[in-house]
Amino acid sequence: MYRDYHDQGLEILDIPCNQFGGQAPGTDEEIHEFCTMHFNTTFPQMKKADVNGENELPLYTYLKSEKGFEGFGEHEYKALLEKMFAENDPDWDKKPDIKWNFTKFIIDRSGNVVARFEPTADMAEVEACVKALL
Secondary structure, eight states, X not given: OHHHHGGGTOOOOBOOOOTTTTSOOSOHHHHHHHHHHHHOOOSOBOOOOBSSSTTBOHHHHHHHHHSOOOOOOSOTTHHHHHHHHHHHOTTGXXXXXXXXXXXXXXXXXXXXXXXXXXXXXXXXXHHHHHHHHO
């Protein structure tokens, strides 16, 4: 998507986070090398940071205040994810926290948070949202 729409104004802020099952345990350099080699990423990657909790980036405090969690939609892993989160926190679904890596926020050219897509979202929906704003 980045290659297809970057020239039209799409920017991606990729901020690795290790708060979800230890999925990003390496250094910033190791994470960048892994993503470049395995996913052929070409967009800039920021330093690893927290997206939830007392050390979360202020950017995520703002994004979550604008677009809270609205569910996982209809996805094959929905029941599994809901069960996993409920076991740790009975109020998990009422909190705006980022639930898992690859949550995406779409921000328009004026800085308005237009949409939030959970990792279970269909990428065609994400792309349609982006295209509508370009």
